[in-house]
Amino acid sequence: MGEFGSAFTFMADNAHLLLTKSIETIELSAAAMGIALAIGLPIGVWLGHTHRASFLVINASNVLRALPSLAVIALGLAFLGIGFVNVMFALVVLAVPVILTNAYAAVDGVNPDVVDAARAMGMTPLEVITRVEMPLAVPLTFAGIRTAAVYVVATAPLAGFVGGGGLGDIIVNQPQYRLSGVLAAAIVIAVLALATELLLALVQRMVTPRALRGETEAPAIGPASREIVA
Amino acid sequence: MIAAAAPVIPNFGGNPNSCVRRNETFCWDWVSSHWGSTLRPALIDHLELTVVAVGIGFVIAFALALLAYRYRWLETPVIGVSAFFFTIPSIALFQLLVPITGITRTTVEIALVSYTLLVLFRNTVTGLREVPEDVRESARAMGLTGRQIFLRVELPLATPAIFAGLRVVVVTVIGLATIAAYIIDQGLGKPIFDAIGTQFKTELLSASALAIALALAADTLLVLVQRFVSPWASARRAV
Numbered sequence: 001m002g003e004f005g006s007a008f009t010f011m012a013d014n015a016h017l018l019l020t021k022s023i024e025t026i027e028l029s030a031a032a033m034g035i036a037l038a039i040g041l042p043i044g045v046w047l048g049h050t051h052r053a054s055f056l057v058i059n060a061s062n063v064l065r066a067l068p069s070l071a072v073i074a075l076g077l078a079f080l081g082i083g084f085v086n087v088m089f090a091l092v093v094l095a096v097p098v099i100l101t102n103a104y105a106a107v108d109g110v111n112p113d114v115v116d117a118a119r120a121m122g123m124t125p126l127e128v129i130t131r132v133e134m135p136l137a138v139p140l141t142f143a144g145i146r147t148a149a150v151y152v153v154a155t156a157p158l159a160g161f162v163g164g165g166g167l168g169d170i171i172v173n174q175p176q177y178r179l180s181g182v183l184a185a186a187i188v189i190a191v192l193a194l195a196t197e198l199l200l201a202l203v204q205r206m207v208t209p210r211a212l213r214g215e216t217e218a219p220a221i222g223p224a225s226r227e228i229v230a
Numbered sequence: 231m232i233a234a235a236a237p238v239i240p241n242f243g244g245n246p247n248s249c250v251r252r253n254e255t256f257c258w259d260w261v262s263s264h265w266g267s268t269l270r271p272a273l274i275d276h277l278e279l280t281v282v283a284v285g286i287g288f289v290i291a292f293a294l295a296l297l298a299y300r301y302r303w304l305e306t307p308v309i310g311v312s313a314f315f316f317t318i319p320s321i322a323l324f325q326l327l328v329p330i331t332g333i334t335r336t337t338v339e340i341a342l343v344s345y346t347l348l349v350l351f352r353n354t355v356t357g358l359r360e361v362p363e364d365v366r367e368s369a370r371a372m373g374l375t376g377r378q379i380f381l382r383v384e385l386p387l388a389t390p391a392i393f394a395g396l397r398v399v400v401v402t403v404i405g406l407a408t409i410a411a412y413i414i415d416q417g418l419g420k421p422i423f424d425a426i427g428t429q430f431k432t433e434l435l436s437a438s439a440l441a442i443a444l445a446l447a448a449d450t451l452l453v454l455v456q457r458f459v460s461p462w463a464s465a466r467r468a469v
Contacts, residue, residue, distance in 0.1 A: 003329035065398070066445040068405030071438035074422045078255065078431045154319030158409070161426055171325060172412075183329070186322035197317050 007183035014181070018167075018188055025166035025192065028084065029156045032091035033149055039092070040099030040148075041141075048107025048137070049129050057104050061097035069094055069155045073162055087156070087164040094155055095148035102144025106137030135209045142207060146200040153196045157189050167192075250432065257432045268421055268433075273440055276417035279407045280448070283339050284400055287346030294347075295354035305355060312348035320345060320406045324413045338410040345406060346399045350392075357391030358384055390463040393456040397449055404445045418444070 011018060047053050069090050076086035110133045118132045134141075160168020170177050170185035177185070205213070249257035261269070291312075298304040315323075323341040331337040361384045369379045411419025418441040425433035456463070 062397070062449060063446065066401040066404075066442070066449050068408045068438075068441045068445055070405070070408040070419060070422055071441040074426060074434045074438040077426060077429075078434050150317055154317075154321070157319065157321050161412075161423070168321070171321065179329070182325055186325035189322040190318045190326070193317050193319050193322075194314075197313075 003179055003183060006178075006180035007187060010177075010180040010184040011187070014184070017170075018184065021165075021167045021169060021185070022188055022192060025153070025156045025159070025168070025189075028088060028159060028164065028166055029091070029149070029152045029196075032088045032152050032156070033095060033145075035088070036092045036095035036099055036148060036152075037145070040096045041103055044100040044103025044141075045107050045129065045134065045137070048104045048109075049125075049133060051108055054104070054108065057101065061101045064093055064097040067093060069158060070161075073158060077162060082163045084159070084164050086162060087159040090158070091152045091155060095152050098148040098151065099141075099144050102147075103137065103141045106140035106144075107133050109140070110136045136212070138208050139204070139212060142200075142204045146197065146204060149200055150193055150197050153193045154189075157185075250430075253429070253431055255431050256435055260432045261436050264433075269436060269440060272416070272418045272420050272437065273444065276404070276407055276419075276441070276444060279335070279338060279342065279410065279417050280400065280403050283342035283403050283407070284346060284396070286339070287343045287399065287403075288350055288396070290343070291347050291350035292354055295351050295358070298351070298355050299358045308351060309348065312344075312351055315344035316348040318344070321409055321412075324410060328413065333413060335414060335416070338407070338414055338416075342403050342406060342410070346403060349395045349398050349402075353391045353395030354388065357388030360391070361387045386460065389460045390456065393452060393460075397452045400448050400452060401445045404441065404448060408441050 044057075047057055072090040072093055073087055076089055080086040080089065107129075114132060114136070115128060118128050123131065156166060157168035157171060158164075159166045160170070160172040167185045167189050170181050171189075174182050248259075250260050294304070294308050298308055320341050323344065324337060327337040327340055331340065365383060365387070366379060369383045374382065407417050408419035408422060411417050411423055418437055421433050421437035422441070425431075425437060
C-alpha cells in the first residue's frame with residue numbers, strides 16, 4: 001500500500017497543480033451539462049406534456065446511450081480535431097439521453113386527473129406546464145440530471161487522452177507524474193464524482209416542492225428502472 | 231501532449247501516394263488487411279471482457295436481489311454500497327486497483343463488475359416487488375408453493391425490468407471496456423488509443439465504429455431476447 005501513501009504525499013506537494021486541473025475538469029463538465037440541459041430539458045418536458053413521440057424518444061435515447069464515449073471522442077478526432085470541443089461534444093451526447101428520458105417520463109407520468117383539474121380551473125397550456133406538470137415532475141427529472149452530471153464528471157477526464165485538459169492530463173502522463181501522481185489524480189477524480197452526487201442530492205431535496213418531500217422516496221442515482229423498459 | 235505534426239503510420243510502407251500514407255479519411259485496404267491481425271482480436275477481447283463482467287455482475291446482483299426481496303432491510307445498505315461503486319469513475323478505479331491487483335484482466339473486470347451491481351440489483355428488486363399482490367394471491371389460491379410462485383409467477387413478471395437493467399449495463403460496460411485498454415492493451419480501446427497516438431484516421435474510424443456497432447448490436451439482441459422470454463410485455467405496450 002506504499003503506493004497510496006506516496007499518492008497522498010504527491011497531493012500535498014502538488015496541491016496547486018491538482019486544483020488547476022480539477023477546475024479544468026469542472027469547467028468542461030459544467031459547459032457540457034449546460035448544453036445538455038438546454039437541449040434535453042425543453043424537449044423532454046414538451047414531449048412529455050403532449051404525450052407524443054414516446055417511441056421516438058425512447059429509441060433515440062437508447063441509441064445515444066449505447067454510444068461508447070471513447071468511440072465518440074475518437075470519431076470526433078477525425079472530424080472535429082483535438083481538444084475541448086471534441087470532448088464536450090462526447091459529453092453532451094452522454095448526458096442528453098439521460099436528462100431527456102427522465103424529463104419525458106416525469107412529465108408524461110403526471111396524474112392526468114390533476115392536469116384535467118388544472119385545465120378546468122382555466123389554466124393555459126403554458127401554465128399547466130410550468131405550474132402543475134413541472135413541479136410534480138421535479139423528483140424524477142432531477143434524478144436524471146443528477147445521474148447525467150455524475151456520468152459527465154466521470155467521463156470528462158478522458159479529455160486527457162486528446163489534449164482537452166483537466167485531471168486526465170495527469171492520468172495519461174505517468175512518465176512525468178509517476179504512479180503516485182496518477183493515483184493522486186484518480187483519487188481526486190473519484191472524490192469529484194462523489195461530491196457531485198452528494199451536492200446534487202442536496203440540491204434535489206431543496207428544489208423538490210415541499211408537498212412531494214417524504215411522500216415518495218427520492219429516486220436514487222442511476223438510470224431509472226421503469227421508463228427505459230422499451 | 232499529442233503532436234499534431236505529420237502523422238506517422240507505423241508498420242506501413244508501400245507507395246507514398248497510397249491512401250494510408252496520405253492518411254485519407256478512410257482506407258478500405260487497411261481495414262481488410264488488418265482485420266485479422268488488429269480489429270478482430272480486439273473485438274473478441276472486448277466481447278470477452280463484457281460477457282465476463284456482466285455475467286459475474288449479474289450473478290452477484292441477482293443473489294443480493296433475492297436476499298433483499300426476502301429480507302427487506304438489506305435493500306438500503308446494498309443500494310448504498312453499489313451506488314458508491316457506480317459513482318466512482320471507472321477511469322479512476324482502474325488506476326486505483328493497479329497497486330492491488332496489478333496490470334491484469336482481473337483489475338479491469340473488478341472495476342467493470344462493480345459498475346454493474348447498482349442497476350442490476352435495483353431493477354431486479356423493483357421488478358419482483360412490482361408483481362401485483364392479487365397475482366400472487368391467485369397463484370397461492372391455485373395451490374402453488376412459494377417456490378413455484380417465485381419461479382412461475384414472480385420471476386417471469388419481473389423479466390422486463392431485469393432486461394431493462396441488463397440493456398443499460400451491457401452498453402455501459404461495452405463503453406467502459408474501451409477505456410480499460412489504457413490499462414491492459416485489450417479490447418477495442420487498444421486500436422482506438424493507438425490511433426489517437428498516431429492520428430491515423432482509418433484506424434480511428436474503423437475501431438470506434440466497431441465499438442459503436444458492438445454496443446448497438448448487443449442492445450438489439452437483448453431487446454429480441456426479451457421479446458422472446460416475455461412477449462406479453464411488448465404486447466401490452468402496443469395496446
